[in-house]
Amino acid sequence: PLRLLQPKTVPKRLRTPQRKPHEPQVPRSLIKEIFRHFAKMPVTRDAFKVVEKCSERYFKQLSDDLEAYTHHARRKTVEAADLEVLMRRQGLVTDKMPLNVLIERFLPLEYRKLLIPIAVSGNKVIPCK
DSSP states (O other), X not given: OHHHHSOOOOOOOSSXXXXXXXXXXXXXXXXXXXXXXXXXSOOOHHHHHHHHHHHHHHHHHHHHHHHHXXXXXXXXXXXXXXXXXXXXXXXXXXXXXXXXXXXXXXXXXXXXXXXXXXXXTTTEEESOO
């Protein structure tokens, strides 16, 4: 009779279920907006799925390359110089087409002000480093 009153022991779980790490993704709306801007024509859903898949792989490869450059330099932070080296290896930045020209050509004025240093009155440089 004493055994009946004792609580039963619950066996411990050997493993807790682990979630797969969730990788951040570029929003579909952003990919669609960028692609429509440059394509300037309607795109079918099937074609857009392929574009989305390709852009995900492209950005994954870019981030892996930037991580490798940073690791090679024994740093923990990606710097602008790493991005410029990556763009130079891809052929986007050359001696005839420097990074500042690409910034001026393709980015709006708000972003240009953040990325390209500008001398203003009072002997100040914006953005401050």
